[in-house]
Amino acid sequence: MRSKRGNTKSAIKPNREPKLSRSHAPADLSPVDWQRGLRRQFGREQAFGLENLTGEPFFSEFRVSNPASKSSYRVAIRGMGPGGNFCSCPDYATSELGTCKHIEFTLAKLEKKRGAKAAFARGYQPAFSELYLRNDGRRRLHFRAGTDSPPALREAAAALFEADHDGMLPDDRLGKLESFMAVASKSGHEFRAYDDALDFIAGRRDAERRAAKLNELFPLGAADPEVGKHLTVPLYPYQAEGALFAVRAGRSLIGDDMGLGKTIQAIAAAEILARHFGVTKVLVICPTSLKYQWQSEILRFSGRKGENAARVINGGRAQRQNDYRLDDFCKITNYEKLKPDLDLIADWAPDLVIVDEAQRVKNWNTIAARALKRIDSPYAIVLSGTPLENKLEELISIVQFVDQHRLGPTWKLLHEHQVKDEGGRVTGYTGLEKIGQTLAPIMIRRRKSEVLKQLPHRLDQNLLVPMTEMQMLHHQENADVVAKIVQRWRRTRFLSDKDQRRLTCALQNMRMSCNSTYLLDQETDHGVKADELAALFDDLFAEPKAKAVVFSQWTRTHDIVIRRLEARGLGYVSFHGGVPSDKRPALVERFRHDPACRVFLSTDAGSTGLNLQHASTLVNMDLPWNPAVLEQRIARIHRMGQTRPVRVINFVAKGTIEEGMLSVLAFKRSLSAGILDGGSGEISLGGSRLNRFMKEVENVTGSMGESEAVTPTEEVGNSIAAADDAGPAVGSKADSDIDAGDVAYTNGPMVPRSDPGSDPWLALAQVGAQFVAALAAANDPKAPAHPWIERDQATGVRSLKMPLPPPETARQLADALSSLADSLRGRTA
Incomplete structure (x- = not known):
């Protein structure tokens, strides 16, 4: 039970005060008085529930409950003025005002009771003694002696607490508190130490003990080799410092x-806490x-x-x-x-x-x-x-x-x-x-x-990202084609030219689906990578001079990345095989010398012959099949003349062909360059080359691992998290219950993006086709899993969950259906 005590003897004021603005402080009120007034105003307007938890009519402890939020808090009333009362709500704990809406609501109810004026005039005079916590700008422990407090306890309190400051305990006397509490416990007198006060004491003691133990375990601090002893890789000095800082704090x-x-620092701190605390x-x-x-x-x-x-x-x-x-x-x-x-x-x-x-x-x-x-x-x-x-x-x-x-x-x-x-x-x-x-x-x-x-001269990092449900559908459809062709090859050790072309196409489609569905249909844009890249840029470009090179085999990946760049006002150039030779030098010069040009987008047409040392971050949106191509990409920034550490980030879709490629990438050097990196669909292999190629396909598709696709709500949430328009700042909407999944439908998984002026009947047809496909999947037990179909594991009952479309598409659908309804009514009139 948490409580604070006060002895404020102020008269009860009538509840007739001018209405205060929540956004502008009145000129005649200080900020503190304005904030207290707002809580008094708001609290007295509420329809909370009130339950007295003791037999005392006024100076008691109450439970205040909010039927709307189904939450409740403990309120202790010790006087009419701020500072002496207590509430267990977060606002009271942090506001430093000595009041909150729950306290003000309780006081308003008590004011109406018979005898309230006389009771509050007499003030709070308990027989028991108590140790409590107050927060008047700094959290401090206070002691109040009860009317039945024995002389020995009063004498011990006088030596420890400052009577001139309402029984406050100075910080430098905290270590002596334990002996005082021992005296109180042996006195036979009722002594109450409240939960918030005990938590405060425990926190201070834990911090002191933790600091002492860290000094004992690692006497050399961040330079002590024991700091990262339990990790598989050594820590840099600043990382060891960060891990120890986290544990100490x-x-x-x-x-x-x-x-x-930051990740390895957190893991190092977790290991220290696990092994020693x-x-x-x-x-x-x-x-x-x-x-x-x-x-x-x-x-x-x-x-x-x-x-x-x-x-x-x-x-x-x-x-x-x-x-x-x-x-x-x-x-x-x-x-x-x-x-x-x-x-x-x-x-x-x-x-x-x-x-x-x-x-x-x-x-x-x-x-x-x-x-x-x-x-x-x-x-x-x-x-x-x-x-x-x-x-x-x-x-x-x-x-x-x-x-x-x-x-x-x-x-x-x-x-x-x-x-x-x-x-x-x-x-x-x-x-x-x-x-x-x-x-x-x-x-x-x-x-x-x-x-x-x-820092190391070069740091390579593989970032595993999940797929969306629509991506996984495309990926699985093509994986099934690959599996059938591989089985046929196992039986016959021969593939026709047609099967080789189908295999190459299916493998390409699997890889493209890992970036976004846009690469396959040029309409939808379901995928995580582009939003992860945007979030990475939000961090990277906080440094004014930072630049990055982004590689992808496909220019359609450039398209979805460019949308994110333009939304953020980031300058870029796009370098690919379709750019005429005489225009390429200008793109490179702009990236090198234009401060506003932050990103160099390139296909593997730019993986050789370019010097891009102005960037120190390179991102591979997709992995090339051949490791030599990967090193050619990296060599654009990690080369002579680079003065900063280079960071190489590879986006790898979890549980897909990309993860399989990652696991066997070192064994690809025997393959002919380009067989799956922009090679023709008319490739025909035979003999040992076909055998080597098919073994690689088996290795890759057999090493994909498992993954669970992100749900539509999570996909939307990722888009919001990577954007700058995710909502108002703290406090701009009081008591808001808005969540990312409740308000945003951008990049939703229902229908392809379309321009505002596009045909609403086309949008309706698209939704209808997807709905029919979902119903077909629900009625066909042999059909592949559909992301809209859910099955209850306990009952086996299947249900259809349709994600909402983007707002503009929803408007188009509503217009189309309304038009159709009007037309039907006209025919029947």
């Missing part, structure tokens, strides 16, 4: 520049597209083996329930699953929560963001590579998850640091260096320029 934010290895359960929360990447890197860096080392949470509710019951060291889930799985996560009770790509949750007032803040764990590590100095509202909410008290209340922080024009519009921020100093104990941030000498 307990709950921390690692805000290093992109490419500095009792952590046995780690929950990783990340975007859907990064779940398998996290699983891969945990297994790779931690050295842990088996499926219990790192489990990706997937599937329906029943499967997720089973997954959370399993005894795993690490479970990996995505933002969209937080709210529906809060009960499962609470039952599993993680010791450490790692939140990756925190900056992707652009609007921290979403259901997913608020669900994240409800996850309780002793330790937390938040990873974000986006500079935070100019995004104050986002920073506030991210830090609130790490340490809800660190920055103080949002209203106060914005009042002190926002710069507004005469109309009240925010035009900038001031005094940000003070915020940096406040965050120093919990946030560590290093830029590449600071650790340049520690």
Whole structure:
């Protein structure tokens, strides 16, 4: 039970106050009085439920319940004024106002009771003594002696607490508190120490013990070789420093520049916490597209083996329930699953929560963001590579998850640091260096320029990304063709020219589907890679001079990437075989010398003969079949004259032909260059060349692994996460329950994109065709799985779940159906 005590003897004011604006402070009120007034105004308008939990009529503890949100909080009333009462709600804990809407609602109800005025005039005078926590800008412990307090307890309290400051305990006397509480427990007098006060004491003691043990374990600090002893790869000094910082802080934010290895720092910290501080359960929360990447890197860096080392949470509710019951060291889930799985996560009770790509949750007032803040764990590590100095509202909410008290209340922080024009519009921020100093104990941030000498000359990274349901359909259809041809070859050791052409085409289609369905139909755009690339650019181009080279075998990949670049106002050039030779030098010169040109898009036509050292990041949207082509791509930036470390990122679709190619890439050197990299569909192979080729096909398709496609909602969520228009800043819509999946239909999986002026009857026909195909799949047990068909594992009942179309398409469909209905009514009239 949490409580705070006060002895405020103020008269009860009539509930007739002028209406306060929620956006503009009155000139005659201080910011504190304005914020308190807003809570008083809002609380007294509510229809909450109120239950008295003790026999005391006024100075009691109450349960205040909200029937709309089905939430309830404990409220302790000790006086009419702010500071002495208590509520267990988050607003009271962080606002530093000494009140909240639940307290104000309770006071309004009590004011109407007979005897209230006299009771509050006498004030709160309990017989018992109590230790409680107050937050008046700083959290401090306070002691109040009860009317029956024995002399020995009063004497011990006088030596420890400052009577002139309402019984406050100075920070430097915290170590003496334990002996005082021993005196209180032996006195026979009723002594209450409330939960929030005990949590505060425990947190301070844990931090002191953790720091002492780290000094004992790693006396040389980041230079101590024991820091990364349990990892499979050595840590760079700054990475060891980051891991130790996270452990020492307990709950921390690692805000290093992109490419500095935040993931391995978090894994290293998790291993230290697991081996020395009792952590046995780690929950990783990340975007859907990064779940398998996290699983891969945990297994790779931690050295842990088996499926219990790192489990990706997937599937329906029943499967997720089973997954959370399993005894795993690490479970990996995505933002969209937080709210529906809060009960499962609470039952599993993680010791450490790692939140990756925190900056992707652009609007921290979403259901997913608020669900994240409800996850309780002793330790937390938040990873974000986006500079935070100019995004104050986002920073506030991210830090609130790490340490809800660190920055103080949002209203106060914005009042002190926002710069507004005469109309009240925010035009900038001031005094940000003070915020940096406040965050120093919990946030560590290093830029590449600071650790340049520690970085490797070249860092290769394979990023595993999931497929969407529509991609998997295309991929599986072509995989079935490949499987049949491979079986035929196994029986006869011979393939006709027709089968060879079909095989080459099917393999190409499998690879193209890994990028986006657009490469196959030039209409839809279902895929994760382009949005992951856009999110990577959001981080990378926070550095003003950063440039990147992006390779793909297909120019249609350029098309979907260009959409993301233009949406962000990023300059680019597109270099491919269709560009005339006399125009190519100008493209290269623009990329080299134009500061606004940030991205060089290239097919393998640009993999040789180009010097692009102005970029230090190279992204392969798809892997070439031949490893020599891959090295030619990398050589465009990793060559003589490059002065910065080079980062090579390969996007690899999980559970597809690309993962198979990755696993056997080293064995491709015997193949003829170009057989699947732009080669003709008329290729005819025979003899040993055909045998080698078919063995490679078997190796690749047999090494694809397994993957679960992202759902339509998660696909939409990835698009939103990678965009800049995901919603208002913190506080712009109070008590909002908007989630990404509730409001956005962009890139939805239902119908192809179409221009606003396109034929609505065509859109209707497209939807109808897809609907009929889904029904056919539902009625044919031999038909391949369809993403709209779901089967209940318990009952076996199948259901059809149709994702909503984009808003513009929905409008077209509505117009078309309305027109049809009007026409039918006209015929029957």
